Amino acid sequence: xLPFEGIDVKLWRRVxxxxxxxxxxxxxxxxxxxxxxxxxxxxxTPPPVVEDGFKIGLLLPxxxxxxxxxFDRPYVSKYVKELCPAxxxxxxxxxxxxxxxxxxxxxxxxxxxxxxxxxxxxxxAVAPSVxxxxxxxxxxxxxxxxxxxxxHAYSSIDNxxxxxxxxxALIDALKMGGNPARGPIVMVxxxxxxxxxxxFKKGAHQVLDSRVVIxxxxxxxxxxAEQARIQALAAFTALGAGNVIGVxxxxxxxxxxxxxxxxSAGIPKGTPLTxxxxxxxxxxxxxxxxxxxxxxxxxxxxxxxxxxxAIDLASGRTPTAxxxxxxxxxxxxxxxxxAPMVVTRDNIKDTVVRDGFWTVREICAPKEVRPACKxxxxx
Numbered sequence: 001x002l003p004f005e006g007i008d009v010k011l012w013r014r015v016x017x018x019x020x021x022x023x024x025x026x027x028x029x030x031x032x033x034x035x036x037x038x039x040x041x042x043x044x045t046p047p048p049v050v051e052d053g054f055k056i057g058l059l060l061p062x063x064x065x066x067x068x069x070x071f072d073r074p075y076v077s078k079y080v081k082e083l084c085p086a087x088x089x090x091x092x093x094x095x096x097x098x099x100x101x102x103x104x105x106x107x108x109x110x111x112x113x114x115x116x117x118x119x120x121x122x123x124x125a126v127a128p129s130v131x132x133x134x135x136x137x138x139x140x141x142x143x144x145x146x147x148x149x150x151x152h153a154y155s156s157i158d159n160x161x162x163x164x165x166x167x168x169a170l171i172d173a174l175k176m177g178g179n180p181a182r183g184p185i186v187m188v189x190x191x192x193x194x195x196x197x198x199x200f201k202k203g204a205h206q207v208l209d210s211r212v213v214i215x216x217x218x219x220x221x222x223x224x225a226e227q228a229r230i231q232a233l234a235a236f237t238a239l240g241a242g243n244v245i246g247v248x249x250x251x252x253x254x255x256x257x258x259x260x261x262x263x264s265a266g267i268p269k270g271t272p273l274t275x276x277x278x279x280x281x282x283x284x285x286x287x288x289x290x291x292x293x294x295x296x297x298x299x300x301x302x303x304x305x306x307x308x309x310a311i312d313l314a315s316g317r318t319p320t321a322x323x324x325x326x327x328x329x330x331x332x333x334x335x336x337x338x339a340p341m342v343v344t345r346d347n348i349k350d351t352v353v354r355d356g357f358w359t360v361r362e363i364c365a366p367k368e369v370r371p372a373c374k375x376x377x378x379x
Contacts, residue, residue, distance in 0.1 A: 053086025054115075054314055056307075057108040061121040061145075062096040065223070065253060066279050067299060068119075069093075071357075072144075075303035076117060084311050096222050098122040098193075105129040115139040115314040117306050120147040122193040127329075139313035143306045145196050148327050153319045154335040155306035157297045159196045162340045163203020166248065166274045169293045169342055171211055173272035174246050183245040184215025186235045188228050188258060190250045191221045200250045200276070208248070215239045220254055229257030233265060241265040246272035252282035252294055259290045278343055278352050283363055286345050287372035296341045296351050305336035349378055 058076050060068045080089045090108050094101035098121045120126040130140055130149030142154045174180035190197030216235035220227045249255040255275035269289055275282045276295040285291035309319035321334035343351050352358045364373035
């Protein structure tokens with residue numbers, strides 16, 4: 001059984017891990033609350049509702065990945081309204097442009113924000129803007145990606161664990177066909193500018209190294225599906241398409257491009273291919289047998305934690321968080337880390353459907369997917 005596969009999601013949501021385990025890059029301290037847990041924090045901390053409103057800025061990195069506009073933005077908006085009814089939420093999306101994001105931060109500072117929830121396009125490039133904001137007394141919550149500079153709090157997913165889960169799922173799938181080192185795999189990672197990409201890569205290598213043969217490995221700029229397709233196709237040509245036994249893809253967007261390359265190269269359907277983000281197209285590929293797994297990241301608790309910490313900071317309170325992380329500037333950033341979950345063909349209904357991430361109607365809309373939906377009980 002894969003990690004988290006077949007788990008009771010209601011139980012899982014009650015005990016979703018909010019503490020930072022030691023494998024998170026730069027972990028500096030032990031959890032402050034040994035009981036840990038997202039709901040533990042929620043129950044022990046009264047809602048930080050404030051009488052006087054203020055401006056909160058939300059900066060997201062791009063809209064190509066479905067999660068940001070469909071989930072992150074609405075969840076942040078929901079919890080701002082719930083926990084700070086008098087607050088105003090300002091929003092900007094950088095569309096994968098670091099320079100645009102820096103301009104957006106400047107614009108929000110000019111509008112008088114007191115706290116920023118920042119999902120950085122480029123963790124290093126945004127540091128001067130973070131320093132500028134902090135210099136004006138504005139608090140910064142790093143969201144999903146740990147930006148550089150004087151960050152005051154951090155809400156994210158356990159990214160190294162994501163990589164480990166992907167790596168283990170790939171090995172488990174490779175074992176179905178024999179020795180997982182019987183032939184080369186291709187490894188397609190995200191951009192070095194994204195700190196999460198480095199953590200996914202690190203976690204995956206911790207599982208894959210010495211257990212598989214990595215024939216080719218690439219870092220893809222901007223998580224580009226098209227660049228992933230091009231690089232994967234070149235790798236298949238170099239290694240011999242008939243020799244490639246699997247592909248590690250760090251996310252679902254790139255997996256979509258890689259799946260096209262696999263078809264073009266004549267690599268058999270069912271050859272293991274990983275992903276992440278539980279994109280709708282990826283769930284459909286899993287049902288069709290052209291992708292093996294994805295990682296579902298529960299965005300709602302991640303967003304709620306970010307809003308709670310933002311309101312605490314803007315109200316002069318120390319955020320309630322059971323762990324800390326570090327970047328190159330701050331060595332003890334309060335952190336709330338949520339646990340990821342493996343999704344395969346066997347547990348789609350008990351994960352993304354049960355949580356309301358995707359509906360059966362959405363998943364099974366394409367005619368070619370409906371037979372697979374029926375056979376897996378998605379009706």
